[in-house]
Amino acid sequence: MSLRQIDxxxxxxxxxxxxxxxxxxxxxxxxxxxxxxxxxxxxxxxLLGHSAGYGLATLLTGLRGHGIRGVGVAFEAPETERRTASAGWYRTAAAARLVQEGGHDFVFVNADAFSEQGKAQVLDLVEKRYGPVDHLIYSLAAPRRTDPATGTVHHSVIKPIGRPYEAPALDFSEATPRVSSVRLEPATPAERHATEQVMGGADWRLWVEALAERALLADGFTTAALTYIGSELTAPIYRQGTIGAAKEHLERTAGELTAGVLAGRGRAFTVAAGAAVTQASSAIPSIALYTTFLRAVLGEDFRTTTEQAQDPWDQLTGAAPLVTDGEGRIRLDGWELDEHVQDRVRALWSDPRTGLTRATAGAEWFMGQIRELYGWGVPGVDYAAPAETTAPWPLALGGQ
Known part of the structure; x- marks a missing residue:
């Protein structure tokens, strides 16, 4: 037990x-x-990557809407003498309480999902407790990955490809948000390759192959990896940059898995979600400003991660028809990429400083969302009171 007054x-x-x-x-x-x-x-x-963003939304909607059973995997930091545990650690503890209260059968593993040891630990648990897997959801986000075959540590970068990137960005370094500018030099071929190895489909493929080797693919098995396409406004740093190259690698992997190890046994898809405020997306230059403008345009019609996560579950479980685009992706981003919506965002982007004065509420909302990712600024929480910062990892709550 550790009661602390924290700010x-x-x-x-x-x-x-x-x-x-x-x-x-x-x-x-x-x-x-x-x-x-x-x-x-x-x-x-x-579910690989259950503790934040779309992974957390996928977990909660799967439990609440389809009664999913199984294992969630995340890699979160425990409490130390100097710091609280990570927000994902506390979110996992909260999710486990909901699992227990609802009588669900779902357990959680804190492990490096990129490592061979982590894979073995998780698959041992799956094999012992559940048997064949119906759905593998891949929602991992990390800055680096060690290739288990070579030992090479790959570091992802957020850079354009081919030419420098210059664009407006949202600056929260002062009390009042303002528009600054960002310039990034293009990635080297080695940096592009490293980003593909971290954020592309290499690790997803290893998980599917490992399930197949252990005979843990259920009849009609499906696997889905989360991806993002985004607007033409962010394309130079996202879809046309190193991250986009990794997402294209992820999408190619879906087709290769379906035609290869899953041939006659299952299918692999990517799920293209709409914009969201996540720890990963907030690190990408210009995405904060774009998302601020998008929220200013849409207001309460900005779709939450849980609202979006219901559609792929319905389609993967057969509760609704499976609909994919020409690239084989399940699309959740129509609300964001609607041409009328994008026209209004483009109008703000054309003069970003003036646009920000018209989108003040959007900037306040964005910063509020960032704070809530870490548990701050949540209405109804007494931040003046000492908080219990010690929480055990909740694997035992699932009754292993």
Missing amino acids: PKQRGLLIVNAHPVGAAETVTRMWERIPARPGGTSPVVL
């Missing part, structure tokens, strides 16, 4: 500590907004 340690978009009560409350609120559907099909699911 946010924040500089711009960087927050290095989490509030356990606030982080837990964000999970509870997400849960309460998801429609409950009794009598789901209860498929066995392996």
Whole structure:
């Protein structure tokens, strides 16, 4: 037990500590907004990257809407003498309480999903507790990955390809948000390759192959990896940059898995989600400003991650027809890329400083979303009171 009086340690978009009560409350609120559907099909699911963003939304909507059983994997930092545990650690503890209270059969593993040891630990648990897997959801985001075959440590970079990138960006370094500018030099071929190895489909392929080797692919197995396409406004740094190259690698991998190891046994898809405020996306230059403008245009019509996550579950489980685009992707981003919406965002982007004065509410919303990622600024939480910062990793709550 460790009661502490804690305050946010924040500089711009960087927050290095989490509030356990606030982080837990964000999970509870997400849960309460998801429609409950009794009598789901209860498929066995392996969810890689369950503790934040779309992975967390996928976990909660799967539990609430389809009664999924299975294993979630994340790699989160525990509490130390100097710092709280990570926000993802506290969110996992909160999700585990909901699992237990709802009588669900879902357990959580804290492990490096990129490592051979992590894969073995998880697959041993899956094999012992559940047997064949119906759905593998791949939602991992990390800055680096060690290739288990070579030992090479690949570091991802956020850079353009071919030419420098110059664009407006949202600056939160002062009390009032302002528009600054960013310039990035193009990536080298080695940096592009490294980013593909971290954020592309290499590790996804290893997980599917490992399931196949252990005879853990259920009849009609499906696997889906989360991806993003985005607007033409962010394309030079996203879809046409190193991250986009990694996403294209991920999408190619889906086709190769379906035609290869899954031939006659299952299918692989990518799921193209819409914009969201996540720890990963906030690190990409210009994405904060774009998302601010998008929120200013859409207001409450900006779709949450849990609202978006319901569609792929319905399609993967057969509750709704499976619909893909010409590239074989399940699309969740129509609300964002609607031409009328993009026209209004482009108008703000054309003169970003003036645009920001018209999108002040969007900037305040964006910063509020960033703070909530770490459990800060959550309505109803008493931040003046000492908080219990010690929380055990909740694998045991699932009854292993």
